[in-house]
Amino acid sequence: MLKLNQIVTITPKIQKLLHTIEGQRIAYNLIPIKPEIIQNLRRKSFLFSALYSARIEGNKLTPESYEHNPEDLEKLEIQNLLDVYTWLPNQEHISLNIDFIRLLHKKSMQNLRTDAGHFRTEQSAIFNSAGVAIYLTPPPTEIRPLLTNWLKLINNSPYLPLISAIIAHYQFEKIHPFLDGNGRIGRLILTILLKQAGHNYIDLLGLEKMIENTRSTYYYHLESTKNDLTQFVQYFLTLITNSITNLLTTITTPQSTISHLPPRRQELLATITDHSPCSADFLYRRFLAIPKSTLRYDLQQLQKAGLIHKLGTTRGALYSI
Structure with a gap:
């Protein structure tokens, strides 16, 4: 059975990134932001999160073409994700469990796959761009036991919640419980875990856009079978730091500058x-x-x-x- 025993070394670089993110979190909470600005930022962030999460998986639509594209499967992929990102903040006290994971998949893949909301029942593999299998996923019979263990590890992680969420994202992609849509579900779960860790601005960041811009690095880490996730955690913390920097710049830009x-x-x-x-x-x-x-x-x-x-x-x- 797949081992979920990945480790992370808290290097000086990671420690610095954690301190930076904590400072940014405090700064964000101290900035008075009008509700209408938050609403506008969240609306744009949800669209970008949905669009770029789909693009990471190969969807070709851009912010420009999405608006004018006729109804087709690519647009439906994005619309489904947009509906889920918009739905999540309205759910109080989310309990991350197997049923909720299946619900996320059902909502994200509705009218796209007949197995929406169901774990795979066959062996699968992950292939690179050349069509070569680079990772054989766990057998279907191991999916529920692995997810049960994975959920326990999240709740009893020895690491800070921020690092634990990143490790959990890597592990979920290795479990690969669905035939399709694992990446987008994994990133939705990551958003949930980060918000539960006290990073309330997470749904304003549009992290998926940053991931798409560094897609080759993202997949390089996910495709790795190394037990040490230090470099992956450092990569992800850097993405979060850069995203928060952009957010703080946006909300602190004086409106007078724009009005002039x-x-x-x-x-x-x-x-x-x-x-x-x-x-x-x-x-x-x-x-x-x-x-x-x-x-x-x-x-x-x-x-x-x-x-x-x-x-x-x-x-x-x-x-x-």
């Missing part, structure tokens, strides 16, 4: 905020009456003001808040 922008730049910033990340071509199509050279200058000025970020340097670069 020329109306065209305010509209441009609002468009990037609603469709982040988006390409220059997308923005050119949105502002057809404005010369491209003028839009490029506006984008540069928004970057200098720290209101947007440019991802990449080629023509395919994206702009993000």
